[in-house]
Amino acid sequence: MSTKAHRKPVAPPPPAQTASASRVVLVAAVTAVVAGLAGGTIGYLVGSPSASEVAVAEMRQADEVRDKQQVEDLTAMAKSTAEELDKVLAAFVLAVPQDPAAQPQPAVPEIVHGWQDVVRKVAEKHADSPSGMTATNVARGGFRSAVNALSAALDSYAAVLALPEDQRKPLLDLVARQRTTAITMWSVAATQLDQLNVDSGHGHQHAYLTGTPGDGSIPADNIPEGTE
Template structure:
C-alpha cells in the first residue's frame, strides 16, 4: 500500500501569489469605498447647494432689504424735518379757531408758501416695501390735508364768514394731525422691524386733536 501524500508541490500557490491576490482584494475594497464616499459627497453637495434661481432670489431679497432699510432712515429724517415745520402751523390754526379770530393775511401767506415747500418734498416718491409705502403715503396725505387747511384759513382771513371758515380749517388741521399720527406710528414700527429701534416723528400740537401719541419708549431702543 502506497503511503499518503499531500498535494503535489506544483499545484500549490506560491506565497507571493497569495499575498498579491489579497493585496488586490483589499485595494479593490478601498477603491470602492473611496468612490462611494466621493459619490455620496458629490450628491450631498449637489442636493444641498442652492440652485441658480434660488441664489438669484436670495440676492434680490438682500438688495431689497438693504434698499428698504436706507429708505426707512431717509423717510424718518424727512418726517422729523417736516414735522418741525408743520407742528407750529397746525397749532396756530387750532388756536385761531378757539379764539374766533383769523391770523393776519400776511402770516397766512407765509404758511401757504411753507406748505407748498413741504408738499413738494413728498412729490415723486421712490417705490419701497408695502409697509414703507404706507408710512410715506400717510405722511404725504397729512401734509396735503394741512395745506388745504391753510388755504381755507386764507379764505377765512379775507372773508366775512370767518367763523365758519375758521372752524372748517380747524377740522381739516385736526384730520391732518390724526393722519400724520397713524403714519408716524407705522414708521415707528418699521424702524423697529428694521433694527433701528423706536423712532418717534409724531407732531407736537398740544395733544388736543385726538391723534395717536408716541408710546413712551426711549428713542433708538427696542430694535
Template sequence: MSRKTGKPSYVRQAEQARARRVPLAATIAGLVIAALVAGLVGYFVGRPDATTRAIDDIKAQEAKRDVDQIRDLTAVARRSQETLTTLLNAFDTAVDGTKPVDAATVKSWQETVKGLVTAHADSPSGTTATNVARGGFRGAVADFQVAVDIYAQAVAAPPEGRAALTAIAGRARTAAATAWSVAAAQLDQINVDAGFGHQHVYLETEQGSGAFTADGEEEGHTGG
C-alpha cells in the same frame, strides 16, 4: 536524487501576509472612495442652486434698500414735524380766535405747507410697511395744505361767511393731524423692526395735536 521539500515557513508566512493585505487595502480604498463620493454628493445636494442664490441676493438687496428708505423717510418726517409744530401753534390760535393773523401770514403758511408737500412727493418703491408710512405722511401734508387753503379763504371771505369757513379749516386740520399720527405710528414700528429703535415724529402742539401721541418708549429703544 534530491529530496523534495515544501516552501520554507518564512516564505509561506510572507505570502499569507501579502494575501491578507490585498483585501484590506482594497477595503480601505473602497471606504475612502465612498466617503469622497458621499461628500461630493452632499456638497452638491446641500449647495443652493443658481436660482436660489439669485433669490437670496435679491432679498438681501431689498432688505438693504428698505433700511435706507426707512432712514431717509424718518429724516424727512422729523424735519416736517418740526415745521408743522411751529405752523400749527400759530394756526390753532388763529382758528380759535385767540390770535387772528393777516393775509400775509396765511400766505406764508401756504408756502410752507407747499414745501412740505414737495418734500413728501418722492415715492420710491419699498416694502408694504414702508410704503404705508410714506403714503400716510404724503396724504397728511396734503390735508394740511387743504386746511391752510380753507383758512386763507376764510380770511379773504366776507364777515358773514368767515366763521363757517374757519370752522371747516379747523376740522380739516384735525383730520390732517390724525392722518399724520397714523403714519407716525407706522414709522415708529418700521424703525423698531429695522433695528433703529423707536423714532417718534408725532405732532405735539401747544393745544394738542388732536390725534394719537407717542408711546412711552424712549427714542432709540429697540424693545416693545
C-alpha cells in the same frame, strides 16, 4: 535490473482562479470608490443652495440694507417736517380753534399765505416716493397724504377769509375738520415709522406733531428714543 524512483507530480496552482479572484477584489474596490464619490457629490448637491436660491437670498439682503437706509432718511425728514409744521399749526389752531366755544383769532391773508408757502415746500419734499418695503411705503405715503391734506385745509381757510364774516362760520368748521384729518393721518404715519425704527434696530424714534395737542394728534409714547 535498476530500480527507478517514482515521484508524485506537483500540480501547478490554478492561474485562472487566482486571476479571477484578483479581478473581483479590484472591481469591488473601484465600485466602492465610485460609490463614495457619487455619494459625496449627491450630498453636496442636496446640501448646497441652487443658483436661484442664492439670487433670491442676495436680493433679500440688498432689500434689507436699502430699506434700513430708507427708514433712516424718512425719519430724519419726518422729524424736520414736524418741527416746521408745528410752528404753522400752533398759529392755525388759534385762528381756527377746534373747540367751538373758543374765541378764534383770525389771521390776516398775508400770514396765511406764509403758512401756505411753508406747507407747500414741505409737500415738495415729501413728493418723492422711492420704492421700498411695503411697511416703509405705507409710512411714507401717510406723511405725504397728511401734508397734502393740511395744505388743502390752509387753502380752504384762505378762501374763507375772502368771504364776509357772517358767512364764514360753517366753512370754518369744515376747515377745522380738514386740519384734524391731516393731523390724524400724520400721527398714524409717525406711529408706523416708530415701529419701523424698532424693527430695524434703531430703537424708538418719535416724529409726532406737538403743536396741536388734542386736535387729532396721537402723542408719542414715554419710551426714550433709541430704546428698543
